Amino acid sequence: MIKKVLQYIVLGLAVYATIVMLVINYYKDDPQAMIWQDREAFNKRFISKLKPDQNIELDEVLETLGSPDLTYVKKHQDKTLQIVYYRTQLVKPDGITTQDECTGLLFDNGQLILWGPAASVAYEKAK
Numbered sequence: 029m030i031k032k033v034l035q036y037i038v039l040g041l042a043v044y045a046t047i048v049m050l051v052i053n054y055y056k057d058d059p060q061a062m063i064w065q066d067r068e069a070f071n072k073r074f075i076s077k078l079k080p081d082q083n084i085e086l087d088e089v090l091e092t093l094g095s096p097d098l099t100y101v102k103k104h105q106d107k108t109l110q111i112v113y114y115r116t117q118l119v120k121p122d123g124i125t126t127q128d129e130c131t132g133l134l135f136d137n138g139q140l141i142l143w144g145p146a147a148s149v150a151y152e153k154a155k
Contacts, residue, residue, distance in 0.1 A: 070093070
């Protein structure tokens with residue numbers, strides 16, 4: 029009797045561990061479905077992991093973080109400069125997302141070149 033109960037317990041733990049592994053490995057976070065606090069933390073964590081030598085395109089960022097909170101584009105001849113802002117810190121709980129609550133990611137022809145405060149400065153200086 030005890031042996032059979034132990035078998036069920038072990039089987040139950042194995043099924044539980046399998047389900048947990050499947051969720052961790054295959055469940056993709058959806059920023060659009062997150063509450064705003066979780067989305068801020070998710071955005072901040074993703075942006076903090078960016079490295080200067082990474083080759084990241086706009087489509088990859090949009091796929092991971094979802095649609096940006098703010099976005100601006102400048103186009104000059106064959107060059108497209110786009111800055112997208114994702115909220116990473118709440119400044120004023122008024123329901124409106126402003127640039128000071130966001131971190132900017134600057135893309136040159138769809139390629140990430142700068143992020144953080146330097147991205148906003150570079151975008152403003154661009155023609």
